[in-house]
Amino acid sequence: MRLEKITPENYQAALALSVRPDQEDLVAPVVKSLAEAYVFPEHAWPRLIYDGDRLVGFLMAFLDIPWGRSHDDLRSGLWRLNIAADAQRSGYGRFAVEAVCAEIGAHGGTRAYVTWEPGPGGPEKFYLKLGFRPTGEQSGGETVGVLDL
Known part of the structure; x- marks a missing residue:
């Protein structure tokens, strides 16, 4: 497995990536993520996930985004995860x-x-299994989780 940057050669395959139909309301499509990465280039870290030559997913991290009302609270984490x-x-x-x-x-x-x-x-069990714990916060109606590295 490896990560690759989105390039002119692979972006169309990235746009065609789709999750299961029952998950479509749980995660934004790749095209929205790429638009957000364009708007917030200093914070977004989008990558494609390959297994050999096969595209299997997309992720986007956020790096040092000001959180909440205080611009002193900078956070990093997983912004988007789409597995085919x-x-x-x-x-x-x-x-x-x-x-x-x-x-x-x-x-x-x-x-x-x-x-x-x-x-x-939803992916709650997945994230909890990986060690994330709920912070008690909500963001846009979603549960916020944190993992100590």
Whole structure:
């Protein structure tokens, strides 16, 4: 498994990446993430996840984003994770989270944050299994989790 930058050669494949139909309301499509990365280039870290030559997912980290009302609270974490419908439950999500945590650590970060849509079918169990714990905060109606690195 490896991460690759989005390039003119692979962006169309990135846009075609889709999660399972029952997950479409839980995660934004890749095209929205790439638009956000364009608007916030100093904070966004988008990457494609490959297994050999096969595109299996997309992730986007956020690095040092001012959080809440205080601009002194800078946070980094996993902004978006889309694993292709036919590639789920194969370890790619875990690989993606570990890669984001490594990138945050390389930038001197000591915590990784993530948000998830609460409710049935959501990724809460996945993130809790990886060691994230709810902070008690909400962001846009989503649960905020943190992992100490």
